[in-house]
Structures are given as structure tokens and as C-alpha cells.
Amino acid sequence: MRMYLYYAWHSFLGVLRKLFRTWVAILIGVCLLFGVVVGLAAGALSDAVPETAAEAAEEPIEAEAELPHLSPEDSLAVTELAAGAVCLFVLGLNVFTGEKSGSHIFTMADVNLLFPAPRKPQSVLLFKLGTRLFTYLLVTLYLGFQIPNLVNMGLPLPLVLSLFPAWFFLLVFGQLVAVLIYTLTATHEKTRRFVRPAVYAVLGVTAAAFLLYTRSTGQDWWTAARGFFNAPASRFIPVWGWIKALPLLIMEQKWLWVALDGAGLIAVTVLLVRFIWSLDADFYEDALGYAEELDRATREAQESGKGFARLRKKERKTRERDLAIGGAGASVFFRKALFNRFRLAFLRVFTKTGVTNLAVAVVFSAFGAFAVQSHSVYFLALPLLVAVFIRSFGNPIVEDSSKPFFLLIPEKTAKKVFWSHLGGTVNTLLDLVPAVIAGWAILRCDLLQALLWLAVLVTVDFYAASFGVFTDFILPDAIPQQVKAGIQVMLIYFSVLPAGICLILAAVTNKLLFLPVGCCVNLAIGTALTCAAGAILDRGKK
């Protein structure tokens, strides 16, 4: 334990020391200052409200009228459903990815220093997963910023606060489940093939039972979901039921049940740890292979001066070798991106991202058209917006920028960053076109709106990817990915505001003009960030 605490504490201090040597500290400071200024401005505005209250009362506020007002029972039900879904997702995901989660968290430093140490393999694994848990907890502190939002949505403050211990237990159980699955599957490789089918089976049985319940009771989906997933008996289901029940029991002030619930969770934690401890684990070879590969990739990236390690899938197929890359100077990076697309995509059109987009568009558009019977473009645009935003996060040009020749090619660095970046954006456009066409055909929405939203989606991708490149370049390589992601999320909250306002205005006022304005804002910010990223690369990353 002393070793773990030593590592966690000193690594934490090390990250802080490195982080605050860069100008990320200034950026965070500016964001916090911005938050304070906005908060003070909001306070001043609210003070001014009584003076104009009479005028305001005469005009109905459309936006406010549309805000959801939940009754106490509804808010509790929604919370229980959401908590249950999140628990199921986190636990399921940890089982699903458990067979790899162990090997993927070891570095060569762990292999060299900890594997030969006189400790049980499970102890080493628990150490690494514990460190990751600590990082998650640290990063999720920013969830604290959501407390006012949740309270504003109508959730009582005690309920919001009680979500935190539940979240803590969920993270602990998630990590323990991952340790258990990895220890079992890496030691007894034959068990590996049963893990994912077991997850599918549990999800399938749950879905089937829910469908059966809905049909047999004849209730609508919402009522059936409440009746089925929020049934009082569901709170007694070990771990899943106990975790989701914890905030609700606190809210209901059933303190005896809270104590029993907490004691049950602690007891299962202890039992699980003891069981893992008793296993005859031998996963070092499995972990060593990935750690060596990661180490090699990291060294290559560091020697090139920039970029984090990214492992290439060994089974990647190469097709159509006869195509030519083309391009000259910086534009070769653009041509290479398209070359790879046309070489690797199914029928030279459908990449995995394109197929995912198509599936998202078809499912949500069909839901809008047939279940809700609406022709609103938002059934197509919003799910795709989320998909594009999430997928384009990170540093999409790292594959180019991590190569030594990226800096050596005699062109302006910003130009090379731009072309490399543009390749990714054009790929996104090509991935979105079939999805938007399919969604438009199903929804039968306005064609102009659909096209404008396609432009918005592409520029959002450009903006988000530029942001990912920029933040990846300004953040030190050595800080954990989770911390990087946390800082990125915090920074993006602020930088997304201008474009976000345009899109909200377009939705609220129904004026299409705001969409091209939003596109321009995205392009302007994206271009500025791209230029800044080029300058950082030129200067050399700290």
C-alpha cells in the first residue's frame, strides 16, 4: 500500500509540476477568470431583473416555456433510470473490455520494475488499475461543476450530492470486474471466448424481458421502463441494484437501508478482492507483448519530436496497391489521407466511420419519421453532431506529425498541419454524405436544411479536430490520457460557446442564416487553432 500511495502522490505532483511549466496553466487561469466574469455578469443581470419584471411578465418567454419541469416523483424516477443505465453500461463495458484492459495499462516501466518484484501478479494489476481509478476520480472532480446544472433541472441537492458516493462505488466495481476478467482470461485463455457472448446474453435477456413486460402490461415505453427497471425489487439485485439505489435511499432518508446498502457494497468489494487474490494468475507474457509494442511506438514518437504513441492493428489489410498518392509539397499529406481512404474503404466509399454514421442516421431518422412522425431535421442532425464531435476529438494528424520527415519537408509547418488536417475533414465529409442522404430520404425534411447541417457537421469536425491537435500539442506528453481528456473537456466548454450560440439561435429562432454563421465561426476558430498548432510544432514542444 505504501508503494501505491507513494507512486500515486509523487506522480500526481510530477504531472502538476510538468503541467505548470507550460502555458496550459495560463489557459486554465483564463478559463477560470472567464467563468468568474460570466458568473458575476449573470449575478448582475439577475439583480437587474426586478426592474424589468413587469415588462417581462407581459411577454411570454417561449424558451422558458419549453424547459422541462419535473415533478419530484418524475425526477426521482428519471434519476433511478439514468443511474441504472449508467451502472449497467459501466459494469458491462468493464466486462466487455476486461480481457484487454489489463494488458493495455502496463508500460515497460511496470514490466521492468514491478514484474520482477516479489509481489503477486494481482497486486501489480490492482496497483495499476488503482492508479487509473485515482486518475479517474481526480478527473471526474469536474463533475462538481454539474451540480448547479442538475439542481437547476429540478433535482434536489441531497440527491445530486448522493450521486458522488454511488459514482465512486461504480468506478471501484468497474475496476475490480476488469481485474477479475483479465486475470481469468489471461491465465486461462480458453475462458476468453465466453466473455463477450456472456455480455450479449445478459443484454439480450434483459431486453427480451423488458419487451415481454411492456407487451404484457400494455403500457407505454416510459411507464413500462419505470415499472420494469425501477421496480422496488430491482434495488435488491447485488451490486447493480445496490449502487443505483444508494442515492435514492439517501434522498428518501432511509438511513438504515443506506447503511445496509453501503455495508453490502463494501462486503462484496472485500469478497471480490479476496477471490481475485486467491486466483493462480499468470498474465505477464500477455501484458509484456503489448507493453513492448507500446514502448516501441512511444520511442518512435518521441524520437520524431512530437506525438503520442498509437499502435497500428496488425491485421490491417492492404488493398489496391496500384493507386498513386500524388500531390506535391505539403499537399502530399492531404492526398495520402484520401489515398488511404480509397485503398482501404469498402467499395472505396464505406469506411467504418461512414457505416457508423449511416447507421446512426437511419436509426434516428426512422425513429423521428415513424415513431414520432416528425419531419424535423434535428432527428438527423443532432445524433450526427454528437457522433462527429466525439469521433473527431483527439489528435487526428498524429500519424503524420509524429514522423520525423513531417518537420523535415521544406514547407511551412502550419501549411503541412493544414493539409494533413484537411485530409481528415474531407474524409469526414465523404463519411457523412451517405448518412445525410439516407436520413433526408427517410425523414423527408427540407433539403436546404439538410445541406446546411451537412456543412455544420463538417465544420464542427474541422473545429473539434483542430482543437484536439492544438491541445495535444500544448499539453506535455507525460501526463495521463485521462488528465489530458479532462483538461480538453474543460477548455472546450469555453471555446465551443460562440459556435454553440449560433446553432442554438438557429434552432430557437428557426432562422437558417445562423447555420452558415456557425460554420464560419467553426472555420475561423479551427483555422486559428491550426495556425497556432503549426507555430507550436515549429518552436518544439515542451
Next chain:
Amino acid sequence: MLEVKGITKRYGKTLAVDNASFTLEDGTITVLLGPNGAGKSTLMKCMIGFLKNEGVCLVDGHPSKTVEAKRLLGYVPELPALYPNLTAWEHMEFLARAYRMKDYRAWGEELFDRFELTDKKKKFGDELSKGMQQKLNLCLGLLPMPKAILFDEPMIGLDPHAIKELKKLFEYLREQGCIVLVSTHMIDSVDMLWDRTLILQKGVLRANVTRAQVEESGRTLEDLFFEITEGEAPAGEA
């Protein structure tokens, strides 16, 4: 005593190490020689317990994968790998905790002095040069003072001073009764030190000879190495 009994390691259909068996006595230095790809690193990783393999490696009678054996067996890997967010000295403290050591500071500081790392104590792992990382890697391997220690290509990247210090340490470890196994390509660098030589080729242990045996035959270690790896192996040596 360190006993290797029938270690065999396969990667799919590739036989990386084929039925290697030998015994290393206390207070001896053994060099493990072999061309690139001979299986030296794989054999060491099998011995330290990183890989799943047939056969067994026993340290004072304990299988190397057990906690008891790990208390006695040390390993210095070929490539240094450090935690980027711990300083050089914090690595030593961390490892001391991993091995549950208490009186390690004096020995740790002596190692830092020997390898000229004292002024680099507060540097982060990723701020050290490659040579410095390799020196720290050696310090970390030597800190627990194990009874048997495996060095995988330990001299790569070291400056002449560090190589001299490392050789002194090999001799010191021998005097202390430790078993030292050194895998290396640099035959010259270990020529004055070794007590036993193992030569591995294509995963097969082709020679297991003592210094006395080689000297009696009137050959040098280099002659023996090239005879075995590029010509016919003399009968009875493996």
C-alpha cells in the same frame, strides 16, 4: 544456486528456446553469448518468469514465478523504461517500497555516486538522456541486491566510466556470493570477468563451458564463439 531445467519457449510454430538446461553456482559470473535473434533475451525473460514456457528455472529451489524466488532474483532489462512522472531518486524509493526494503538509502546513494547520477536525482524519467536512463536502469536492478541477477545487454549506451563501474560491480557481486548472468554482444568487454560462458544459437544452447575449459583448449572466448556460431561446434561442449 540457479538451475535452468529444460526451458522451451515457442511463439506459435517458431521455437525461440529449445530445451535449455544449465546450472549456475553462487559467486560466479556467466556470460550468455549468441548472435542476434539467438533467443538470449527470450531465455532471460523465461528465467525471470515473464513468459509462459515449458521447463523451470529454480532459484535456491524456488520456481522463478514464486514470490520467494523473486526476492532472490533480479533483472536488468536491455532497454531502460522509466516512469515519466517520477524523478530519478523517486524511482529508487518506489522500487525500495516494491521490494519492501528499509535500509536502502546508503546503497542507493552509493550507486548514484558510482554512476554519476547524484546531480540528476531530481530529473524526471523522461528528462534523462538515453545513457542516463540506462545508468538509472542499472541502479534500479542493483538496488535490491538480489542473490542472482540477470543483465540483458547492460553495456549498451553506457559511457566508458559507467562500463568501468559496472565491471567493478560485477566483481563486487561475485565477491558477495551473487550469481551474475550477463547477456552481451561485446565479447571484449566481459573477457576478463567471466567464469562460465553459455553460447546460444537459434534457440539451442550450443556451449556451456568454464573459463578453465576454454583456457585449457588454448582458444579465446572469441575463437570459441565464432567456431560455434559460424563453423562446427567442438564435440562435447554443449
